């Protein structure tokens with residue numbers, strides 16, 4: 233256990249002995265399907281803070297409360313995977329003090345939320361160009377991944393130094409290396425081959441993609457994986473995104489009919505009962 237973990241009060245040793253039963257699953261009443269994987273573009277921290285006459289970093293700090301509430305609420309509803317866009321490859325271009333603050337916040341989150349993750353049976357995983365992270369943040373990420381790896385509940389993925397184009401470029405480079413080394417026959421490459429080279433190929437694609445703060449953009453987030461995700465844009469800025477708004481997004485999802493390019497004739501409620509499958 234690191235000295236930092238000790239002093240911040242959520243040391244690993246005490247967490248490892250916890251009862252692994254996880255939270256009781258309580259779902260909202262829905263007329264349609266429940267999203268197994270939710271992905272969120274957490275936007276509007278800076279605007280929210282500036283509207284209050286505060287510095288942008290205040291919005292990032294308050295955003296941690298939304299991360300915690302969204303994580304625990306999703307875990308308690310039985311969401312299987314939650315993917316949060318915490319830092320993009322493009323975010324490195326922000327002013328240095330803001331980047332430094334975000335990296336510090338990440339480290340504090342990874343240490344300070346260990347107890348919450350363990351209590352809610354959540355597994356944590358980073359996705360992205362993780363080697364770009366400052367060493368102290370990467371170390372805490374690896375420690376929290378390791379600590380939570382035996383949990384059986386929800387998978388929380390933090391997209392860090394993540395960009396879809398970077399992910400695809402990284403995948404294609406690895407494909408090229410394997411072809412060159414004779415490990416992969418170019419004629420055999422199909423969609424599933426390419427998927428297997430993505431950062432986290434085993435997690436199913438998001439069912440629902442939520443973006444906060446009203447912008448209608450994908451911002452280089454999971455472009456491959458959201459091909460058939462349902463989109464929901466919330467007007468609420470991330471620091472104010474709470475359970476009620478999350479449930480609103482899940483209800484909107486439940487009312488959708490997913491077609492995957494085909495022509496199902498069943499309403500959303502019938503899909504929820506397994507009558508229509510993608």
Ligand code: FPP
Pocket residue numbers: 274275276277278279280288292293295296299316317318319323337338339341390470
């Ligand atoms: C977008 O808001 C948000 C980010 C770039 C970072 C998201 C970070 C957090 C929610 C806090 C840290 C999270 C973890 C998991 C440690 P913005 O600053 O682009 O807002 P704006 O569009 O109003 O400027």
